[in-house]
Amino acid sequence: MDDGSTSKLHWRVARVVDSEPETDSAQTIGLAVPGWRGHLAGQHIDLKLTAEDGYSAQRSYSLSRPADGERIELTVQQIADGEVSPYLTGVRPGEEIELRGPIGGWFVWRPAEEARILLVAGGSGIVPLMAMLRERVVLGGAEFRLVYSVRSPADVYYARELGQLERDCDWLRVAVVCTRAATPQTARPPGRIGASDLAVPGWTPDDAPRVYVCGPTGFVESVTTKLIGQGHRPSAIRTERFGPSG
Amino acid sequence: MAIANKGFRGRRTESARQLPPGQHLTTDFPVLQAGPTPHIDLDDWRFTIRDERGHQHVWTWAQLKLLPSDRLTVDIHCVTTWSKLDTKWEGVSLDTLFESVETTAEFALIGSYGGYTTNIPVVDLLGGKAWIVYGYQGEPLSPVHGGPARLLVPHLYFWKSAKWVRSIELRNSDTPGFWEGLGYHSYGDPWREQRYAGD
Numbered sequence: 327m328d329d330g331s332t333s334k335l336h337w338r339v340a341r342v343v344d345s346e347p348e349t350d351s352a353q354t355i356g357l358a359v360p361g362w363r364g365h366l367a368g369q370h371i372d373l374k375l376t377a378e379d380g381y382s383a384q385r386s387y388s389l390s391r392p393a394d395g396e397r398i399e400l401t402v403q404q405i406a407d408g409e410v411s412p413y414l415t416g417v418r419p420g421e422e423i424e425l426r427g428p429i430g431g432w433f434v435w436r437p438a439e440e441a442r443i444l445l446v447a448g449g450s451g452i453v454p455l456m457a458m459l460r461e462r463v464v465l466g467g468a469e470f471r472l473v474y475s476v477r478s479p480a481d482v483y484y485a486r487e488l489g490q491l492e493r494d495c496d497w498l499r500v501a502v503v504c505t506r507a508a509t510p511q512t513a514r515p516p517g518r519i520g521a522s523d524l525a526v527p528g529w530t531p532d533d534a535p536r537v538y539v540c541g542p543t544g545f546v547e548s549v550t551t552k553l554i555g556q557g558h559r560p561s562a563i564r565t566e567r568f569g570p571s572g
Numbered sequence: 573m574a575i576a577n578k579g580f581r582g583r584r585t586e587s588a589r590q591l592p593p594g595q596h597l598t599t600d601f602p603v604l605q606a607g608p609t610p611h612i613d614l615d616d617w618r619f620t621i622r623d624e625r626g627h628q629h630v631w632t633w634a635q636l637k638l639l640p641s642d643r644l645t646v647d648i649h650c651v652t653t654w655s656k657l658d659t660k661w662e663g664v665s666l667d668t669l670f671e672s673v674e675t676t677a678e679f680a681l682i683g684s685y686g687g688y689t690t691n692i693p694v695v696d697l698l699g700g701k702a703w704i705v706y707g708y709q710g711e712p713l714s715p716v717h718g719g720p721a722r723l724l725v726p727h728l729y730f731w732k733s734a735k736w737v738r739s740i741e742l743r744n745s746d747t748p749g750f751w752e753g754l755g756y757h758s759y760g761d762p763w764r765e766q767r768y769a770g771d
Contacts, residue, residue, distance in 0.1 A: 334770030378576045409583040431754035543603045550608035560608045
């Protein structure tokens with residue numbers, strides 16, 4: 327694939343091919359991008375909306391799965407007073423949207439890497455981490471653990487697929503941590519991710535896993551502070567943070 | 573090539589002044605970095621300028637704080653498209669720090685605690701264009717925003733304003749830094765929208 331490091335990232339006109347609700351406030355959108363040459367799990371795109379008078383707004387969105395030919399997929403969380411996300415969650419198949427990418431070469435997982443992987447997601451921070459799991463289903467041999475923090479069970483993205491993957495794949499275990507309301511069958515009371523949620527047997531600092539943390543700034547700060555407190559090396563932790571930018 | 577997204581109006585920026593192309597205003601201060609936030613003990617903090625012959629100029633925290641400082645109000649522009657107006661900083665101009673440095677080098681590689689690097693032409697660091705800042709909005713700069721001290725080069729995209737700054741290495745040739753080696757633009761002028769290589 328094109329590594330994007332030397333050639334110009336051209337704006338391309340993508341066409342929405344499908345759009346399905348992921349949760350009450352998030353939409354998964356499939357786009358056909360002419361000339362798309364693939365991307366690494368964890369990379370993102372820049373997307374541009376243009377009003378009829380020429381005003382335009384750009385935002386970055388993580389890709390949620392490996393490319394299928396020229397088809398890529400995003401999951402967009404609607405931000406109530408956002409500028410771009412409320413429009414995107416309402417797009418219909420056939421609409422055209424400009425985008426460019428792939429972007430980012432750090433918060434990525436490559437199937438050839440064999441290190442154990444700990445993924446820690448906060449809310450919509452699951453999106454690039456899901457791309458890594460979906461890549462791993464197809465290629466590679468690494469063992470994965472996912473700790474996924476959401477407000478309540480209804481906020482879990484890709485819920486059915488994550489359940490199916492956990493049943494089918496011996497290389498994956500998933501722990502969903504609910505901060506406000508938990509499922510009846512779990513013993514863990516609702517609350518933010520704590521040190522015990524991150525002390526995953528087999529994924530301790532002695533096991534030298536690589537850790538990917540993605541979520542809102544406060545979440546990432548809190549999780550990385552706990553991980554370093556447990557003895558994980560800062561250089562083994564890769565982060566991606568986002569603020570409410572719309 | 574330009575298309576219009578029917579029904580998209582956007583939230584027009586009610587900005588006191590024009591923003592660089594593709595940017596939108598934020599009143600938050602979003603945080604973007606590739607790894608955990610390092611916490612640096614002021615007793616151990618050092619800032620070093622190493623010239624192209626290997627001579628080192630080193631400041632301790634106490635020495636930095638004794639230097640004349642500037643208070644400045646600037647706009648900052650992040651490559652992820654947010655801009656923030658009228659941010660207030662306090663710190664030491666690099667012109668002051670370079671007074672004792674003899675160099676003809678054209679390029680600088682900035683280094684940070686935690687291992688981050690970024691490259692900037694020397695001409696963009698001098699002439700009242702860049703500072704080592706330790707105060708933000710009247711308070712000590714917090715670790716999450718790059719404290720105890722970060723570089724501030726407001727005329728370039730904000731990834732050039734390295735958090736937790738530790739060193740400036742002066743070089744005769746240009747060496748890409750962390751993001752610049754991962755597809756981001758080598759110079760990063762927001763007014764020319766130089767986000768990625770080739771822009």
